[in-house]
Amino acid sequence: MRHAIRLVAVLVLAVLCLQLWFAGRILLMRWVAPQSTSFQRSEALRLLKEKQQVAWAQQWVDDDQLPRTLKRAVIASEDDTFAQHGGVDWDALKGAWKKNEKAQARAQARGKSVAKVIGGSTITQQLAKNLFLSGERTLLRKGQELAITLTLEALLSKDRILEIYLNSVEWGEGLFGAQAAARHYFHTDAARLGTFEAARLAVMLPAPKRFERQPASPYVIGRAGLIVGRMTGAQLP
Incomplete structure (x- = not known):
């Protein structure tokens, strides 16, 4: 019994130390931009x-x-309540859960299986995952993602979270950040992106490796038009 108690105490201490390590790294990001993310390092190794x-x-x-x-384009496309939520959009998460359940039921009726249809992750959650975590989908990893998400919201401003996200998110194979994406797809600097160009980049974010093959496909162009229409209502932090 004592051995079990010691083991639990050690595990609790290890988890606490890990959270403090994450918090220290995030606090440093107030002043120092991250040199790389966990996702970027895994991609470099894969390549x-x-x-x-x-x-x-x-x-x-x-x-x-x-x-x-x-x-505005990224917020309108990825997380339209970014300026209001505390890291997690519980309504969007609930809606995603219901859609996934319906998709699973339809797939099972056809004798097939589907792992995931829609995620409902916020920009902060995506940043938490990209900065520190692997791509595996387990309850333990999701719990850690939630903890990091709340730490990001507690220690960094919304402006800083969005700044880090836009500078580190993937926009194609080996292509990261708004400046690299603007240069690659439109041969201009990020600061000079027009409204429709920004919307096209925002559309690519859910599946950049797929969309980079046809960045001006009918789907991308059509979806970008919808995003342009929603941009005026997108609230900046």
């Missing part, structure tokens, strides 16, 4: 293994060089 080379493009640009058009 090295599969292609024996790492084609990479990323350039940090400060918040004042990130256009309001891109911020």
Whole structure:
């Protein structure tokens, strides 16, 4: 019994230390931009293994060089309550859960299975996952994602969260951040992105590797038009 109590105490202490380590890293991000994310490092390793080379493009640009058009487009497309929620949009999460359940039921009726249809993750949750976590989908990892999400919201401003996200998110294979995406797809700087160009980039975020093959496909163009219409109502932090 004593051995079991000691083991539990050690595990609790280890979890606490891990959370403090995450908190320290996040607190430092108030002043220092992260050099890389967990997702970026895993992608670099994958490219090295599969292609024996790492084609990479990323350039940090400060918040004042990130256009309001891109911020509004990404918020409208990815997380329209970003300025109001505390890291998790519980209504969106509930809606996603119901859609997944319905999709699972339809798939089972056809003798098939489906893992996931829609996630409902906020920008802060996506950043938490990209910064520190792997891509596995387990309850333990989701719990850690939630803890990091709440820590990000507690220690960083919304402006800083969005700045880090837009500078580190994937926009294609080996292509990270708004500046690299603007240069690659439109041959301009992020600060000069127009409204429709910003909307097109926002549309690509859920599946950048798929959309980069046809960045001007009818779907991307059509969806971008819808995002443009929603951008005026997108509230910036």
